Amino acid sequence: MNFISVVLLAFKRLWNNKGLTLCLTIGLIVAVALMSSIPLYTDAANFKVLKEELSVADEGRVRPPFAFMYRYIGAWHGAIELEDFEPVNKYIQESMPGVIGLPVTASTRFIKSDNFSLFPMSDAAYIGIRQPLGWVSIGFVDDLQNHVTILEGSFPQPATGDTEVFEVLISQELAEETGLQAGEEYIVFREGKTATNEEGAKTEATKPIQFTVRISGIWAPIDPTESYWFYSPKSLSTNLMVPEETYRTRLAPSMEGEIYAAIWYTVFDGDEIRTDDVNELVARINTANSRVSTLLPNTVLDISPMEELEDYRYTTFVMTIVLYVFSIPILGLVLYFIGLISGLVVERQRGEIAILKSRGAGDSQVVGIYALQALTVGIIGLAVGLFLGRWLAVAMGNTVSFLTFGDREALPVVITPRSVRMALVGVAIAFVTTLWPAMQAARLTIVTYKRDRARAMEKPFWQRYFIDILLLIPAGYGYYMLKNRGTINFLGTEAGGNPFENPLLFIVPSITIFAVSLLIVRIFPLVMEALAWLTGQVVRAVSVVLSFRQLARVSRQYTGSLLLLVLTLSLATFTASMARTLDQSMKDTYYYRYGADYQLIESGENTEITSATTSPDGTTTAVTTPTTENQFQGWVFVPVSEHLKAKGVTGAIRVGTYTTEINLAKSSARAKFYGIDRIDYPKVGFFRSDFAPRDLGTLMNKLATDNAAILVNPSFLANYSLSIGDRVPLTVATYGQRKEIEFVIVDVINYFPTFYPDEDNNVRYFFVGNLDYIFEQLGGEYPYDVWIDTEPHADIEQIIEDLKQYDINVVAAYSSAEAIEKEQAKPERTGVFGILSVGFVAAALLTVLGFMLHTYISFRQRYIEFGVLRAIGLSVGQMISFLGIEQLLLILTGITSGTLLGVAVSRLFIPFLQVGTGQTANIPPFTVLIAWDDIMRIYAVFGIMLIAAVGSMIYFLLHLRIFEAVKLGEAV
Numbered sequence: 001m002n003f004i005s006v007v008l009l010a011f012k013r014l015w016n017n018k019g020l021t022l023c024l025t026i027g028l029i030v031a032v033a034l035m036s037s038i039p040l041y042t043d044a045a046n047f048k049v050l051k052e053e054l055s056v057a058d059e060g061r062v063r064p065p066f067a068f069m070y071r072y073i074g075a076w077h078g079a080i081e082l083e084d085f086e087p088v089n090k091y092i093q094e095s096m097p098g099v100i101g102l103p104v105t106a107s108t109r110f111i112k113s114d115n116f117s118l119f120p121m122s123d124a125a126y127i128g129i130r131q132p133l134g135w136v137s138i139g140f141v142d143d144l145q146n147h148v149t150i151l152e153g154s155f156p157q158p159a160t161g162d163t164e165v166f167e168v169l170i171s172q173e174l175a176e177e178t179g180l181q182a183g184e185e186y187i188v189f190r191e192g193k194t195a196t197n198e199e200g201a202k203t204e205a206t207k208p209i210q211f212t213v214r215i216s217g218i219w220a221p222i223d224p225t226e227s228y229w230f231y232s233p234k235s236l237s238t239n240l241m242v243p244e245e246t247y248r249t250r251l252a253p254s255m256e257g258e259i260y261a262a263i264w265y266t267v268f269d270g271d272e273i274r275t276d277d278v279n280e281l282v283a284r285i286n287t288a289n290s291r292v293s294t295l296l297p298n299t300v301l302d303i304s305p306m307e308e309l310e311d312y313r314y315t316t317f318v319m320t321i322v323l324y325v326f327s328i329p330i331l332g333l334v335l336y337f338i339g340l341i342s343g344l345v346v347e348r349q350r351g352e353i354a355i356l357k358s359r360g361a362g363d364s365q366v367v368g369i370y371a372l373q374a375l376t377v378g379i380i381g382l383a384v385g386l387f388l389g390r391w392l393a394v395a396m397g398n399t400v401s402f403l404t405f406g407d408r409e410a411l412p413v414v415i416t417p418r419s420v421r422m423a424l425v426g427v428a429i430a431f432v433t434t435l436w437p438a439m440q441a442a443r444l445t446i447v448t449y450k451r452d453r454a455r456a457m458e459k460p461f462w463q464r465y466f467i468d469i470l471l472l473i474p475a476g477y478g479y480y481m482l483k484n485r486g487t488i489n490f491l492g493t494e495a496g497g498n499p500f501e502n503p504l505l506f507i508v509p510s511i512t513i514f515a516v517s518l519l520i521v522r523i524f525p526l527v528m529e530a531l532a533w534l535t536g537q538v539v540r541a542v543s544v545v546l547s548f549r550q551l552a553r554v555s556r557q558y559t560g561s562l563l564l565l566v567l568t569l570s571l572a573t574f575t576a577s578m579a580r581t582l583d584q585s586m587k588d589t590y591y592y593r594y595g596a597d598y599q600l601i602e603s604g605e606n607t608e609i610t611s612a613t614t615s616p617d618g619t620t621t622a623v624t625t626p627t628t629e630n631q632f633q634g635w636v637f638v639p640v641s642e643h644l645k646a647k648g649v650t651g652a653i654r655v656g657t658y659t660t661e662i663n664l665a666k667s668s669a670r671a672k673f674y675g676i677d678r679i680d681y682p683k684v685g686f687f688r689s690d691f692a693p694r695d696l697g698t699l700m701n702k703l704a705t706d707n708a709a710i711l712v713n714p715s716f717l718a719n720y721s722l723s724i725g726d727r728v729p730l731t732v733a734t735y736g737q738r739k740e741i742e743f744v745i746v747d748v749i750n751y752f753p754t755f756y757p758d759e760d761n762n763v764r765y766f767f768v769g770n771l772d773y774i775f776e777q778l779g780g781e782y783p784y785d786v787w788i789d790t791e792p793h794a795d796i797e798q799i800i801e802d803l804k805q806y807d808i809n810v811v812a813a814y815s816s817a818e819a820i821e822k823e824q825a826k827p828e829r830t831g832v833f834g835i836l837s838v839g840f841v842a843a844a845l846l847t848v849l850g851f852m853l854h855t856y857i858s859f860r861q862r863y864i865e866f867g868v869l870r871a872i873g874l875s876v877g878q879m880i881s882f883l884g885i886e887q888l889l890l891i892l893t894g895i896t897s898g899t900l901l902g903v904a905v906s907r908l909f910i911p912f913l914q915v916g917t918g919q920t921a922n923i924p925p926f927t928v929l930i931a932w933d934d935i936m937r938i939y940a941v942f943g944i945m946l947i948a949a950v951g952s953m954i955y956f957l958l959h960l961r962i963f964e965a966v967k968l969g970e971a972v
């Protein structure tokens with residue numbers, strides 16, 4: 001009966017607190033959804049990569065991802081008899097699919113004999129003397145008639161053992177090569193093989209074999225790219241195709257070692273495979289392999305997804321851990337919301353708990369009531385959260401950047417046992433979080449309850465044990481490690497130059513945010529007390545004085561909502577700024593690598609004798625040798641302005657990159673010289689404000705002052721004791737030409753697109769000058785690249801085709817946009833920004849909901865206080881001002897503290913995210929960008945929240961019944 005009473009009381013409480021129960025359920029649904037979305041996403045995203053890796057392209061034909069090919073090669077292990085073939089053939093065809101345990105979508109076999117020489121019937125008497133028409137083998141392929149078209153003749157009819165002449169089908173390639181036609185008869189012949197006995201004498205091992213065949217038809221594949229073809233159909237061109245019955249009844253009895261090669265090709269449907277299935281699937285494949293090897297030794301599984309499946313499982317495991325670590329701050333916010341709502345529920349029922357304890361209820365009964373409530377809410381959260389988690393995983397797959405979603409192909413997300421397990425973990429954590437306030441309240445008695453009602457004396461546990469102070473220690477240590485090492489190892493591995501593979505680069509600033517947020521909440525009451533004293537001395541407005549005194553006197557009531565605000569705003573500011581910085585840095589990296597939207601490598605024309613040579617950058621280019629001593633040396637190029645005629649091209653410039661030698665102060669060094677079109681470069685070329693001390697326009701104007709003007713990097717000036725205005729001789733070498741040219745230094749530049757220092761080849765300096773001046777000094781034009789600016793989503797293939805009309809031959813094209821799009825689609829990047837985006841949206845909504853709920857509960861708890869204030873003479877306007885200022889102070893404190901904290905942490909930690917190895921890892925350098933536009937959107941959301949909170953307060957105050965509040969004696 002005690003148990004039944006606990007159950008009834010638990011459900012009555014859930015029903016009587018429908019609003020709080022709904023909020024608690026929403027929080028738990030979000031927690032379950034976030035916990036389950038990560039394994040759902042990692043499974044689906046890596047499975048998509050797995051299928052792409054398994055779909056190998058071969059001559060335009062893409063092999064299905066879950067294709068298996070068993071193969072026996074007689075050339076390696078000797079031909080076999082049909083009797084040896086039958087057991088393994090029966091197992092692979094009938095039993096192996098069941099052992100693998102996946103649905104079969106396609107299956108075929110290919111069996112062939114050793115090679116025969118092909119002779120026309122007229123040469124029957126001269127076989128072995130004359131040259132054959134070619135070498136062919138005889139074989140069959142299952143279900144061939146449904147995948148080929150007969151160009152001439154018909155499909156061969158089955159032959160019996162006494163058939164003298166049997167029909168064969170030949171490929172179109174063989175017919176075109178040899179001139180064979182349908183209806184003609186030919187002889188296929190294979191000489192006998194000899195062996196050496198123990199005495200060293202040669203003996204006949206196999207007898208000569210000769211068949212007469214009639215060509216019944218010529219075949220060509222209907223679709224050479226379909227999954228039916230285990231090899232490209234062209235590889236079967238020398239095979240004479242016969243029905244299986246002909247091979248078994250006519251050829252096999254007349255031959256020894258009739259099976260020279262056998263292939264079993266099976267395609268399975270693996271779309272439902274996920275990481276939970278990999279171990280068992282690999283074990284089943286190994287079982288099948290062992291059985292096949294036993295039945296026919298040396299039969300190997302030539303094609304299978306086994307290795308890729310192992311990689312898939314490991315990659316998914318690591319990525320799941322990484323994403324969980326990245327999501328810790330967001331999950332912490334969600335769990336904090338659940339704890340806050342649970343605390344509000346318990347806070348409303350503290351009087352009831354005290355009464356129950358005074359009437360003899362034990363701690364276990366009180367906790368049992370709340371445990372049953374939490375379990376009920378947990379079941380609902382599990383069911384709905386899994387469905388929402390699947391939707392979140394799809395949304396994560398469409399994430400381009402933080403809070404930016406694209407329109408990609410939907411990920412193949414399916415609910416997996418692993419996602420259910422993680423959802424249960426989420427429910428368990430939320431269950432403990434929900435139950436914790438009840439366990440604390442179960443210790444209440446009437447005396448302690450009345451005392452706490454008068455004034456909340458006890459500080460939160462994290463303040464009592466100085467957890468906020470202690471958290472500053474790992475935060476400071478993390479910053480120290482990042483500053484001294486640039487990165488932190490995770491799971492014993494290096495980050496590999498990718499911040500998305502090293503979540504501790506995100507966790508350290510998150511710990512800092514959490515520690516400082518707790519510190520702000522600790523300081524908040526002290527600040528409010530100081531302001532309350534100050535306003536009491538200088539301000540006469542009752543509402544202002546009451547607001548500050550309320551925040552100072554019972555600040556513990558506002559701890560939960562204030563901490564939610566600070567954490568949400570600071571994490572959002574840091575995350576948005578991190579995403580903006582990483583995105584812009586990634587774009588800058590590729591634009592720096594290629595110089596513009598597209599870098600075109602083009603070839604020119606000339607009238608000189610051409611020969612192949614290797615250019616300084618390692619590419620092979622056609623160079624020329626003059627026919628006479630005075631003949632013009634150089635290339636002839638179509639004017640660069642012709643590029644603008646191609647549809648989609650909005651700008652084009654020439655950029656010549658040439659090897660340069662420096663011979664100054666009795667020392668020599670190598671450098672790169674960039675010749676540019678100074679007038680058009682600002683319209684097309686990539687350039688950032690931190691690439692030089694002066695803006696790009698000023699630099700281009702300085703190049704215009706003198707044709708020989710150059711820009712140099714500062715280290716060149718420092719190392720050679722040069723200054724602006726000095727003239728320097730440089731030896732420019734390009735395509736066999738070398739000439740010393742004098743230049744004048746007009747300014748300095750720190751970075752220029754495509755230049756990376758090369759310590760191995762001692763290339764540390766670069767120069768930027770006028771391209772036409774270089775050509776003038778060399779006596780003609782020499783090869784250069786063309787950088788073009790295009791309209792968004794321009795088709796580069798069409799541009800290349802259009803340029804051919806103007807005699808512009810593009811050898812290669814490198815796209816910044818394509819490289820950026822490929823980088824943005826990487827699963828680890830998409831997953832990190834995806835979980836941060838959906839997690840932040842969820843956390844922000846819960847923060848707004850928690851704040852509004854806290855406002856409502858606070859009003860209900862202070863019902864008597866408001867009634868007394870109205871009774872002693874405060875007007876409705878003063879009451880509105882009192883509560884409005886209180887809410888405004890709380891929200892402004894949270895927004896200001898959160899924003900300042902987020903900006904400070906961003907500036908401290910984001911520079912460490914530029915990790916990597918190699919000489920080019922930090923070129924161009926990071927520029928920390930604060931995402932003020934995203935922060936303003938967050939301000940707008942919380943501004944609406946403030947208006948809603950004050951509006952609801954006004955509504956409640958206007959409907960406040962003073963006599964009820966005064967008579968009530970206790971808050972509802």
